[in-house]
Amino acid sequence: MFWPILTVLLVLGGIVLQAWWFGRLREVRAESKREIRNLLDAQEQTALELQTQQEALFDSMAEGLLLLDENRRVRIANRSFSQLFEITTDIRSRTLLEALRLHEVIEILDVLDTHKQVLGRELKLSHPNELLLQVNGSAIFDAAGRRRGTVLVFHNLTRVKQLERTRQEFVANVSHELRTPLSLIKGYVETLLEGAKDNPEISTKFLQTIDRNAERLRLLIEDLLTISELESGRVKLNQQPLQLRVLTDKVLSDFRSPAEAKNITFIDEVPDLTISADAARFEQVLCNLTDNAIKYGRNGGKVTLRARLAAAEQVEISISDDGPGIPREALERIFERFYRVDKASSREQGGNGLGMSIVKHIVQGHGGRVWAKSELGNGATFFFTLPLGHPVDQQIPVASNAE
Numbered sequence: 001m002f003w004p005i006l007t008v009l010l011v012l013g014g015i016v017l018q019a020w021w022f023g024r025l026r027e028v029r030a031e032s033k034r035e036i037r038n039l040l041d042a043q044e045q046t047a048l049e050l051q052t053q054q055e056a057l058f059d060s061m062a063e064g065l066l067l068l069d070e071n072r073r074v075r076i077a078n079r080s081f082s083q084l085f086e087i088t089t090d091i092r093s094r095t096l097l098e099a100l101r102l103h104e105v106i107e108i109l110d111v112l113d114t115h116k117q118v119l120g121r122e123l124k125l126s127h128p129n130e131l132l133l134q135v136n137g138s139a140i141f142d143a144a145g146r147r148r149g150t151v152l153v154f155h156n157l158t159r160v161k162q163l164e165r166t167r168q169e170f171v172a173n174v175s176h177e178l179r180t181p182l183s184l185i186k187g188y189v190e191t192l193l194e195g196a197k198d199n200p201e202i203s204t205k206f207l208q209t210i211d212r213n214a215e216r217l218r219l220l221i222e223d224l225l226t227i228s229e230l231e232s233g234r235v236k237l238n239q240q241p242l243q244l245r246v247l248t249d250k251v252l253s254d255f256r257s258p259a260e261a262k263n264i265t266f267i268d269e270v271p272d273l274t275i276s277a278d279a280a281r282f283e284q285v286l287c288n289l290t291d292n293a294i295k296y297g298r299n300g301g302k303v304t305l306r307a308r309l310a311a312a313e314q315v316e317i318s319i320s321d322d323g324p325g326i327p328r329e330a331l332e333r334i335f336e337r338f339y340r341v342d343k344a345s346s347r348e349q350g351g352n353g354l355g356m357s358i359v360k361h362i363v364q365g366h367g368g369r370v371w372a373k374s375e376l377g378n379g380a381t382f383f384f385t386l387p388l389g390h391p392v393d394q395q396i397p398v399a400s401n402a403e
C-alpha cells in the first residue's frame, strides 16, 4: 500500500512542480519581454531625442545642408536649404533630381563619385532666384570603405557679393568725383605757373575757376561726410516742435538770389503747421530740394512749395518745378548715391549726385517717407512726410491721396 501511495504522491508532486515551473517560466518570460520593451522604448526615445536635437542643430545653421544616401536620395535637408531653394514640401526619400532640378548640383555629385575628396565650387543660379552660392561637397564612406552617401553645404554669397559691388562702385564714384575738379585745379595752376599769372585778366579768370572747383571739392567732401554719418546710424536727431513756415521762409529767402538769376518765381503755399523735426537737418532737406528745383527748373518758370496734413499724424511737404522732369524709370533711382539722370548736366550745374540720398536718409531718420512724381516735360514734384509737432486746427485739409 505504501508504494502505490508514494508513487501517486510523487506523480502529484511532479505535476505541481511542473505547473509551478511553467508558471514561473511564463512570469520570467513576461518580465524579460517587459524589460526588452522598456529597453527598446528607451532606445527609441533616445533615438527620437537625438534626431530632434540633430534636426534643431541643422535647422539652426545659416548654411543650407543636404545629406544624400548612396542612391542620391535625400536623407536630410535643413531649413536653410529649403529656404534657399524655396522648397515647401518634404523632400526626404526623393532623389536629388526630383527634389531639385539643378544640373549644376548633379554635376558636383558626379565629380564627387570619382574624386573622393572635399570639393568646393561657386554656383551662379538664376532660378528660383538670382543666387551666388559656394557649395562644399564631401563623399561619405563607411569603415569598410563603401560609399554611404554625400553631404553638401551651401553658403549664400549673394548679399556679400552685392555689398562688395556696392563698395567698389562707391569707391569708383568718389574717386571719379574727386578727380575731375582736382585735375581742373591742377591744370589751371600749372598754366598760371607757366606764365599766365602775368596776365591779370587771364589769371583772374583762372583763379575763379580754381576757386569754383575747390568749392565743388569742399561740398563733395561735406556731402560724403554727411552720408557716412547718416548711414552709420550714429546721428542723433534733435527732434522738436518747429513752426514750418519759419523754416520755409528762411530757405526761400536764402535761395532768392539763385532763383532770380534764372527768373524763377517762388509760390509759397505753406500753411501754419508745427512739425516735429531736427531744425538743421530739416533745413538741409529743404535746401537740397529747393536747390534742385531751381537748378533743373525752367528759366522764367515757377517753384511751388506746399504743405498739408497727411494721415497718421504726419505733415506732407512738396516742392514742384516746371522743368524737364524725370523719366519714370529714374523716379526711384534718383535717391541712390551718385545716381543722376544726366551726368553731364548735373556736373555742369555743380551737382555730385548725393543730394537726394541725403534727403532720403534724413527724412527716413525722422520716420517719414520721400518720393517723387514727374511727367517728362512737365516738371517734377518731390514729396516728403514728417511727424506733426502737436494736434492741429482741423481747418487745414488732410491729404487723402498721400502716397
Ligand code: ADP
Pocket: 288, 292, 293, 296, 297, 321, 323, 324, 325, 326, 334, 339, 340, 341, 342, 346, 347, 350, 351, 352, 353, 354, 355, 356, 357, 379, 380
Ligand atoms: P545732383 O547733385 O546731380 O543734383 P541729386 O542727388 O540732388 O544730385 O539728384 C539726383 C538726380 O536727380 C539729379 O542728377 C537729376 O538727374 C535728378 N533730379 C533731382 N531733382 C530734379 C528735378 N527737380 N528735376 C529734374 N531732375 C531732378
